[in-house]
Amino acid sequence: MKELHTGNLYWPVTLGSIREFAPVRQNKKTQVAIIGGGMSGTICSYVFNRSGLSTIMLERGQVAGGTTSADTGMLQFSNDFMLCDLIEQIGERDAQALYRACRDAVNMLAITANSLTVDVGFRRRSSLYYASTEQDLPKLKKEYETLKGCGLDVEFWSADDIAKHFPFRKPGAIVTHGDAEVNPLLFVNGLANAAADSGLVIHEQTDIVGHDTLPGGLHRLRTADGYEIEAEHVVYAVGYEPEELRGKLIKAELSRSFVLVTGVQQNLLNWHERFLIWETARPYLYMRTTLDGRIVIGGLDEKIEQPLHSEQERHKRSENLYGQLKELFPGLQAPIEFEWSATFGESRDGLPFIGADPAWKNVYYCLGYGGNGSVYSMIAAHLLRDLIRGDEHPLTGIVKLDRKSLATV
Numbered sequence: 001m002k003e004l005h006t007g008n009l010y011w012p013v014t015l016g017s018i019r020e021f022a023p024v025r026q027n028k029k030t031q032v033a034i035i036g037g038g039m040s041g042t043i044c045s046y047v048f049n050r051s052g053l054s055t056i057m058l059e060r061g062q063v064a065g066g067t068t069s070a071d072t073g074m075l076q077f078s079n080d081f082m083l084c085d086l087i088e089q090i091g092e093r094d095a096q097a098l099y100r101a102c103r104d105a106v107n108m109l110a111i112t113a114n115s116l117t118v119d120v121g122f123r124r125r126s127s128l129y130y131a132s133t134e135q136d137l138p139k140l141k142k143e144y145e146t147l148k149g150c151g152l153d154v155e156f157w158s159a160d161d162i163a164k165h166f167p168f169r170k171p172g173a174i175v176t177h178g179d180a181e182v183n184p185l186l187f188v189n190g191l192a193n194a195a196a197d198s199g200l201v202i203h204e205q206t207d208i209v210g211h212d213t214l215p216g217g218l219h220r221l222r223t224a225d226g227y228e229i230e231a232e233h234v235v236y237a238v239g240y241e242p243e244e245l246r247g248k249l250i251k252a253e254l255s256r257s258f259v260l261v262t263g264v265q266q267n268l269l270n271w272h273e274r275f276l277i278w279e280t281a282r283p284y285l286y287m288r289t290t291l292d293g294r295i296v297i298g299g300l301d302e303k304i305e306q307p308l309h310s311e312q313e314r315h316k317r318s319e320n321l322y323g324q325l326k327e328l329f330p331g332l333q334a335p336i337e338f339e340w341s342a343t344f345g346e347s348r349d350g351l352p353f354i355g356a357d358p359a360w361k362n363v364y365y366c367l368g369y370g371g372n373g374s375v376y377s378m379i380a381a382h383l384l385r386d387l388i389r390g391d392e393h394p395l396t397g398i399v400k401l402d403r404k405s406l407a408t409v
C-alpha cells in the first residue's frame with residue numbers, strides 16, 4: 001500500500017462519529033464495481049447510484065482515508081494549466097468545453113453538497129489569482145481576456161484594486177466568481193452515507209488484488225481475503241496508486257506538497273469575502289480560510305514522490321509557508337496547529353485521466369490528477385455513467401487515456 005500522506009491532518013478532527021462499512025465476506029455480483037473510496041470513487045458511486053446503476057464501492061482502507069483526507073478543499077473552475085495555454089495545446093473548442101465543464105461541475109458539487117443532511121462546509125467563494133511577478137502580468141491579462149471570451153464570470157483587478165481589498169499589493173489579479181470551498185472529509189463521508197442509505201453497497205477494508213475477465217466478458221475481482229466480485233463494468237478510482245499503469249496508460253509525474261493549518265484567527269476582516277487565493281508562480285502558493293476561522297495554506301511542491309517523514313523537516317516547510325502567509329497578512333496571530341506532507345500527481349498535459357481502457361472492454365479510469373481533482377471527479381462521474389450506459393459524452397475525446405495530447409509528452 002502506498003503511503004500518501006505524513007504528519008498531522010486537520011480534517012479528521014472535524015469529523016464526528018464515522019460510519020463503518022463491513023469488508024466483503026462473501027462472493028458478490030454487481031453491474032458496476034468501483035475500486036477506491038476517495039473523492040473520485042465516492043462521487044462516481046453517488047452519481048451512479050442516483051442514476052439507477054447497481055454499484056459496489058470497494059475500499060482497501062477507510063472511505064476518504066487516502067489523498068482525499070490531505071486535500072485542501074478548494075473547488076475552482078480554473079485549472080493548473082491556464083485556458084490560453086490549453087487552447088494552444090488542444091484547440092479552442094475543446095479547451096473552452098473543458099473549462100465550461102469545470103464551471104458546471106462546481107455548480108453540480110454545490111447542488112450535491114447542499115442536498116446532504118449534514119453541513120459539509122461547502123460555501124461559494126470567489127478566487128483571487130494574482131500575478132506573482134510583474135513579468136507574469138501580460139500573460140495574466142491574456143488569460144483574463146480568454147476566460148471572458150469563454151463566457152466565464154471574471155474580473156481583472158489592478159494592483160490598486162488588490163490593495164483596496166487585501167493588506168497586500170500584487171501587480172494584478174484575475175478574480176473568478178462561482179468557485180467554492182468544502183471540507184473534503186466531511187463531504188466524502190456525507191456522500192458515502194447518503195448513497196449507502198439509498199442502496200449503494202460499500203465495503204471498507206477490502207483490498208482488490210486480482211482482476212481478470214471471464215469467457216463471457218464479465219469481470220472478476222479478487223479480494224485479499226479470497227472473495228470474488230463479478231461485475232459487468234469496473235471503474236478504477238485508485239488515486240495516485242496505479243504503479244503498474246503509470247508509464248503505460250497514465251503519463252503523470254508525482255511530487256510531494258506541503259500544507260499547514262493555523263489556529264483560529266481572532267480577526268479575518270481584512271481577508272476580503274474569504275476569497276480563495278492562489279498565484280501564477282509554479283509551484284504555486286494557495287490558501288483559504290475555514291468556517292471556524294483558520295487558514296489553510298499549501299504549496300512548496302518538491303519533485304519527490306514520497307511524503308516527507310522527518311517531523312523537523314516538515315516543520316521547516318511549514319515555517320516557510322507561514323512566513324509567506326505573514327508577508328501577505330501581517331496582522332495574523334494564530335500559530336501553526338496542523339501540518340502535513342502529501343503525494344500529489346499531475347498529468348503531463350494538465351488534463352485528468354477519465355475514460356475507458358483502450359484495450360480492456362468495460363474497464364474505466366477516474367483519475368483526477370492535478371489541483372482540480374474534485375471538480376474533475378464530478379465531470380468523471382457523469383462521463384463514465386454515460387459511457388457505461390452506452391451514451392455519448394462531449395468531453396470523452398478530450399480526457400480519454402489515449403488522447404492525442406499525451407502522445408507528444
Ligand SMILES: Cc1cc2nc3c(=O)[nH]c(=O)nc-3n(C[C@H](O)[C@H](O)[C@H](O)COP(=O)(O)OP(=O)(O)OC[C@H]3O[C@@H](n4cnc5c(N)ncnc54)[C@H](O)[C@@H]3O)c2cc1C
Nearest residue numbers: 036038039040060066067068072073074208239372373374
Ligand atoms: C496537498 C493536496 C492538496 C490538494 N488540494 C486540492 C484542492 O484544493 N482541490 C481539489 O480539487 N483537489 C485537490 N487535491 C487533489 C485531490 O486531493 C485529488 O485529486 C483527490 O483527492 C484524489 O481523490 P481520489 O479519490 O482520486 O484519491 P484517494 O483519495 O487517494 O482515493 C483512492 C482510494 O483508492 C483506494 N485504493 C487504491 N487501490 C486500491 C485497491 N487495489 N483496492 C481497494 N482500494 C484501493 C485507496 O485506499 C484510496 O482510499 C489536492 C491534493 C493534495 C495532495
